[in-house]
Amino acid sequence: MNTSTIATQASAQYELRFCSLFDEGRGYSFPCDEAGHVDIDSLSSRARLNYFYARTVIGREFSMPAVQRSSTLH
Template sequence: MVLHRSSPQRYRLRFRSLFDPGRGYCFPCDAAGQVDLDALSERARANYLFARGMMGRELHTPVVEPA
């Protein structure tokens, strides 16, 4: 049985704070966790690059979640 969806499943890549529960960063991504940097605003792109650099220092390793 094949299920067809009217819209594609959306995902987000979530970086959670190591020290402040409820804080962190989320970015739209595909099911594999790939973020389209060209689709992000300049500020979102800067935040994404910051989050990647702070993994293990201030942020957990990101997880892919349904949006």
């Protein structure tokens, strides 16, 4: 197993969640490391657009993102 595989598996244990300010249960989540860093290059183009959108509308549509343990551990 190489270091990039280990890093990917480690980052899959956490997710960065952007929760809607208006619609409970609505939001986005992205795999990240324990510090909240998202590997943008590993995201699909749609997920990358959603990530940039969520970051852009913090405070207007979404709350500040929070790092949480992933609910879908592999």
